[in-house]
Amino acid sequence: MAVSGRKRLLQLVTRFGVLLLTRCPFWFCFSQLMLYAERAEAKRKPDIAVPYLYVDLAVAVVCASFMSFGVKRRWFALGSSLQLAISTYAGHMGGHVYYGDWLKVRMYSRIIAVIGGFLVLASGAGEIYRQKPRSRSLQSTGQVFLGIYLICVAYTLQHSKEDRLAYLDFIPGGEPALQILFVLYGVLALSFLSGYYIRSTSQVLAVLLPFSLLLIDGNLGYWHSSRKVEFWNQMRLIGQNVGIFGAVVILATDG
Numbered sequence: 527m528a529v530s531g532r533k534r535l536l537q538l539v540t541r542f543g544v545l546l547l548t549r550c551p552f553w554f555c556f557s558q559l560m561l562y563a564e565r566a567e568a569k570r571k572p573d574i575a576v577p578y579l580y581v582d583l584a585v586a587v588v589c590a591s592f593m594s595f596g597v598k599r600r601w602f603a604l605g606s607s608l609q610l611a612i613s614t615y616a617g618h619m620g621g622h623v624y625y626g627d628w629l630k631v632r633m634y635s636r637i638i639a640v641i642g643g644f645l646v647l648a649s650g651a652g653e654i655y656r657q658k659p660r661s662r663s664l665q666s667t668g669q670v671f672l673g674i675y676l677i678c679v680a681y682t683l684q685h686s687k688e689d690r691l692a693y694l695d696f697i698p699g700g701e702p703a704l705q706i707l708f709v710l711y712g713v714l715a716l717s718f719l720s721g722y723y724i725r726s727t728s729q730v731l732a733v734l735l736p737f738s739l740l741l742i743d744g745n746l747g748y749w750h751s752s753r754k755v756e757f758w759n760q761m762r763l764i765g766q767n768v769g770i771f772g773a774v775v776i777l778a779t780d781g
Contacts, residue, residue, distance in 0.1 A: 537654050540779040544652045546772030547643050548599075551590035551606060553765035555583050561758035565623075573617030582613045593647070600648045604664075607644035610637060628686040629755065635678035636766040642671025643773025652776040666721055672773065673718030676731075680711040688753050695748070696741045710734075728778035735771045743767055 562572040562579070572579055586609055592602040614637050625633065645668030646652075650660030682689040683704060690704065697703045710730075717727035743764045749755040755763075 536779045540652055540654065540776060543772045543775030543779065544647070547647060547652075547769050547776065548590060548593040548603075548772075550640070550765055550769035550772065551586045551593075551610075553768075554610075554762060555586050557758050557762040557765055558583070561756060561762065564756065564758055570623065573620055573623055574613060575620065578616065582609065582616075585609045586613075599653075600650060603644045603648035607641045607648065610641050610644070628682070628688050631678055631682055631686065632689070632763060633759075635675045636763060636770065638671050638678075639675035639770045639773070640766050642668040642675070643769055643776075644668070645671065646773055646776060651780050653780075668773070669718045669721060669724060669777070672770070672777075673715045675770070676711050676715035676718060680708050680715060683708040683711065692742050692745060692748055695745070724777055725779075728774045731774045732771065732778045735767065735774060739764065739767050739771065 565572060574582060586606065589602045589606040589609060593599050593606065614634065618634075645664050647668075649662070649664035649668065650656055650658065651665055653660075683693065684690075693704055693707070694700060697707070699706075714727050714731055717723050743749075743760070746757070746760060749760045750757050
């Protein structure tokens with residue numbers, strides 16, 4: 527009875543992770559539209575040219591809808607990863623908006639992690655009643671992408687003044703605690719990159735991410751007022767962190 531109860535709890539947590547990951551593209555689209563509307567008032571261009579922007583948003587919504595309903599989830603998760611990769615590349619090559627180097631690391635590393643999360647979902651992880659064997663190659667690739675994200679987080683803790691100050695405002699212990707966090711993220715990154723102890727590593731990361739989400743990303747006054755990050759760009763970053771959390775929860779329970 528106890529084993530059955532534990533299994534049901536794990537399934538419930540897994541479903542929660544899948545729900546977060548499959549719904550986050552809707553938030554990406556909404557925050558992106560709000561961001562570009564905000565820029566339009568200031569006579570600034572969006573990252574992607576307008577005709578292609580609508581196509582990109584339509585593809586994202588279609589893939590997210592099918593993933594949410596569980597229809598060909600693996601295929602549409604793979605489609606979401608490709609859509610996100612292509613739109614990010616197009617936005618970067620467009621060069622319409624300048625981002626500081628530290629902000630580029632925050633933005634692109636999270637996009638890489640979300641793509642990794644979609645690849646994990648496309649592998650078959652998170653399926654309660656799995657009818658086909660999961661693709662270990664896709665899952666491993668997704669884990670590598672998550673590892674790259676963690677390397678970038680560790681990098682920012684050492685070399686980004688903006689990120690260091692954001693953490694030091696909330697972490698008790700000051701610089702020594704920040705260095706411990708740097709080592710911890712580095713160890714977690716090595717685990718994802720090597721493919722060892724994925725479930726245990728994901729469980730640790732699933733505990734860390736909510737604190738990062740609430741205390742660091744949720745500090746809108748710091749990022750928007752002090753660091754001049756556009757409000758809806760920061761909201762999009764928060765949504766991406768929620769998607770990453772969903773992917774980590776999937777790996778923590780079904781890795």
